[in-house]
Amino acid sequence: MAKLHVSTTINGEPTEFLCEANDSMLDVLRGPLGLTGSKEGCGSGDCGACSIMLDDRLVCSCLMLAAEAEDSDITTIEGMAVGEKLHPLQQKFLELAALQCGICTPGVLVASKALLERNLNPTETEVRYWLAGNLCRCTGYDKIVRAVLDTAAEMREAAQ
């Protein structure tokens, strides 16, 4: 069987790759494309460490076939900082030490950014529900939630 040829856009760059029909998007990101920021915690949709944006929707890249990327627009954690300039969420996670081992962090950041793009004034409950599919074994979540709420407050202020 010939491999499938897929043309897509990843972090704003037109990208082409070859894959097997049953490769997941996560397999291709981490393998041939070398974008290892997205992590594989479970491979079954439970942990959210593989979170990416697919056409402006937050999804688990482990539950998406790479073949489905044809003609789509994908953003991964590698597309979050602009050059050397960190996104406010990334900066705040560092300041507040909202990570320990860091395995969950790319997924948490991608998911949090998706939330703030929809709602820049979320309640703590909204943050916790939105991130319910991002498991963290280290932080106990509290620092993550604080960092997201603090970033939202700063971004609201900056927008004024």
Add this chain to the structure above:
Amino acid sequence: MTDIQYLAPHTLDEAVGAFAAAAGTARILAGGTDLLVQMRAGMVRPGLIVDIKKIAEMTSIEETADGGFVVGAAVSGAVLAEHPRFGKVWPGVLESINLIGSTQVQGRASAGGNLCNGSPAGDSVPAMMAADAIVTVQGPNGRRQMPVEAVPAGPGRINLAPAEILVSFTLPPRPPGSSDAYLRMIPRTEMDIAVVGCGVSLTLTNGVCTAARVGLGAVAPTVLLVEAAAKALIGSKLDTAAVDAAAAACSAACRPIDDKRGTIVYRTKVAGVLLKRTVGIAADRAGRA
């Protein structure tokens, strides 16, 4: 190397044709939140994957002239939640679909996949049954329709013929004074499988319940339509005696399993409790005085 193939046709005819030609080795891909997990676990090894998300009819939501809705089988929970009208008319169906998994899962998971996966605990299925939804399926012999409750056949099995694809759910227009609700019992507040799920849709006319349907999940090999519970509600003012009788009918309908999530006794009891709570929410939404 694998000999697995992937197709993303733009028409249903192409999808059905490819599905039929693969003679039993093909799988339909909607959101993939069940299929990819099962493939990875080695439970299914399809020779052909037919992605239906490029077919317009499968991903569209249409409000019909009579006030009903036609929801494509592959519409994701996130997309349905963003529809300006659907959740106002069918809040129970919407909440049942939006309970499926995390934000990430919502970006992909569909009601069609939930029904076709055949799980007795599928959250949207009791609410769709309560809503009196009709499914349209298309196969090599054309199109047919059937009520949602005719689809489940047993754990992991459904009553679609070979090469048939679920196309859409049709929800009927709502008379004034109608609403619905879905509640599930899980040991945590997110990301778990229902121990019991209960969907109720009802219509109130001058305080009297003139129509009701009750769907019950995770208490039998398939999701159940509990007609005896609906009967107990219809004609009543949803007084304690009527709601108690409906709760008893739900408990009587249970044929659950014992597992780590809940014992038989527990599930049977919770089915009645959930019925009462769900009726209360649906009645309030329907404008109960």
